[in-house]
Amino acid sequence: MVLSPLHMSEIIPKIRLRDLHKRFGDKVVLDGIDLDVMPRTSMVVLGGSGSGKSVLLKCVLGLIEPDHGVIEIDGVDVLQQPLSRREEIRSRIGMLFQDGALFDSLPVWENVTFALLAQRKITRAEARGRAPDILAQVGLAATVGELYPAELSGGMQKRVALARAIAARPDIMFFDEPTTGLDPIMGAVIDDLLVDCVKRLGSTAVAITHDIASARRIGDSAAMIHKGKIVWSGPADELMNSGCPEVDQFTHGRREGPIQMELRR
Numbered sequence: 001m002v003l004s005p006l007h008m009s010e011i012i013p014k015i016r017l018r019d020l021h022k023r024f025g026d027k028v029v030l031d032g033i034d035l036d037v038m039p040r041t042s043m044v045v046l047g048g049s050g051s052g053k054s055v056l057l058k059c060v061l062g063l064i065e066p067d068h069g070v071i072e073i074d075g076v077d078v079l080q081q082p083l084s085r086r087e088e089i090r091s092r093i094g095m096l097f098q099d100g101a102l103f104d105s106l107p108v109w110e111n112v113t114f115a116l117l118a119q120r121k122i123t124r125a126e127a128r129g130r131a132p133d134i135l136a137q138v139g140l141a142a143t144v145g146e147l148y149p150a151e152l153s154g155g156m157q158k159r160v161a162l163a164r165a166i167a168a169r170p171d172i173m174f175f176d177e178p179t180t181g182l183d184p185i186m187g188a189v190i191d192d193l194l195v196d197c198v199k200r201l202g203s204t205a206v207a208i209t210h211d212i213a214s215a216r217r218i219g220d221s222a223a224m225i226h227k228g229k230i231v232w233s234g235p236a237d238e239l240m241n242s243g244c245p246e247v248d249q250f251t252h253g254r255r256e257g258p259i260q261m262e263l264r265r
Contacts, residue, residue, distance in 0.1 A: 012075045014039040014172065014204040015060065020069035022055055029055045030066065031228030037221075042198055042205040044219035044236060046212075046250060048259060051225045053208040057174055060206075062090050073172070091119070094170035094203075096161050096194075098177040102149040108135070109145035112163045121168075130167075137200070138163045138193055155186040159193065166197050173198060175207035179214045191217040212251050215239060224250065226259060 013036040020033035029052045037043045047053045058064040060071055062078075071078045073089050081089065102111050109131035116122050122130065132142035138159040149157055158178070165173060178194060179187035191214050198205045207218050215222060219236030224247050232244035239251050249257030 011038060013037055013072070014041075014074060015206065016070070016072040016075075017056075017060070018070040018072075020056070020059060020071065021067045022052075022059060022064065023067060028228055030059070030069075033069070033225070033228070033230055035223055035230055035233070037204060037206055039204055040202055041220040042195070042207065042218055044215040044222045045206065045208045045225060046210065046215060046222060046239075046247070047208075047225035048210065048250065052228050053225055054176065056225065057176060057206070057208055061093065061095065061174065062086060091168075092171050094165035094168065094173045096158075096165045096173070096175045096178055098180050102157060102161060102164075104149050106148075107145065108147050108149070108152070108160050111149065111160060112145070112167055114164060115168055134163045134167050135160075137166065137197065154181055155189065158182065158186075158190050162190070162193060162197065166201060169201055171201070171203050173201075173203045173205045175205065175209075175218070177209055177211075178207060178218075179209070179211050184213070187211070187214060188217065194218055212239065 015037040017033050017035040020030050022030040033056060045053050045056065055064060059066045066079070076089065078086055078089055103114065106114070109128050110117070112131050112134050113122065113127035117124065117127050131145045135142060135144055140156065140159055140163070144156065144160070149160070152160065175194060178190055182190060194205070195218060205218070209215050216236055216239060221233065222236040222239055223230050223233035224244070225231070226246045232242055232247045234242060239247065242248060245258050249259050
C-alpha cells in the first residue's frame with residue numbers, strides 16, 4: 001500500500017532513522033543514514049556488496065550498536081530507552097535471515113515456534129499443535145512439521161524460515177536477501193508469499209536485496225545505499241528510471257558508472 005504525500009506527512013513513520021553512523025576501525029559503513037518507513041508499507045533497501053545494507057538492518061535489530069544517530073520505532077527513540085524497553089520494542093520484529101538460519105537439530109515444528117517457546121508464551125504441546133496452522137500460511141502441509149531442515153529443499157527451507165518469522169504475528173518484518181540461493185521461479189514464489197504474509201498481518205516490512213526483480217515485486221518504496229549514504233529513495237516501480245546515476249547503473253547491471261567495484265587480482 002503506497003500512501004499519498006499528504007497522508008504520509010500526517011503519519012508517524014513506523015521506522016525513522018536520522019543521521020545514523022557506524023564504522024569499524026577506519027572503515028566507515030554508515031555515514032549519516034536518513035530513512036523513513038511508513039506504517040503498513042514495504043520498503044526495499046538496495047546496494048552492492050559491502051554497501052552497509054546488513055549493518056543498517058542489524059543496527060535497527062539491536063545486534064550492532066550505532067556510533068551515532070536516532071532509531072525511532074513508532075516515534076520512540078529506541079537508543080534512548082533502557083535495555084528492557086529496547087528488547088520489548090524489538091520483540092515485535094520478525095526476521096527472515098538470508099540463509100534461513102534454521103536449527104538443524106530441531107524438527108520443523110519446533111523451528112517454527114522457537115521464539116514463542118523461548119519467550120515461554122506457549123507450551124511445547126501447544127506449539128506442536130499450532131505449527132500446522134503457521135505452516136499452512138506459507139503453503140506447507142502439516143506433515144512437513146515432523147521433518148528436519150536437512151530433509152527439505154532450498155525453497156521449503158525458505159518457507160519454513162518465513163513461517164518462523166510470522167509465528168508471533170509481528171507488526172514489523174525484516175527480510176535479508178530473501179531470494180538468495182533460489183532459482184528465478186522459486187524466488188518469485190517466495191516473493192509472492194512475503195507480500196501475502198505482510199498484507200495479511202498488516203505489517204510494515206523492510207527487505208534488503210540486490211535482486212532487482214525481487215525488489216520490484218516486494219516493495220512499495222525503495223532506497224539505495226552507496227558509500228554509507230542513501231543516494232536515492234522513491235517508489236519501487238521507478239527503480240528502472242530513477243534518474244539517479246548510481247541506481248541506474250545498479251539496476252541495469254552496467255560496469256561503467258559512479259559505482260566502482262573493487263576487484264582483487
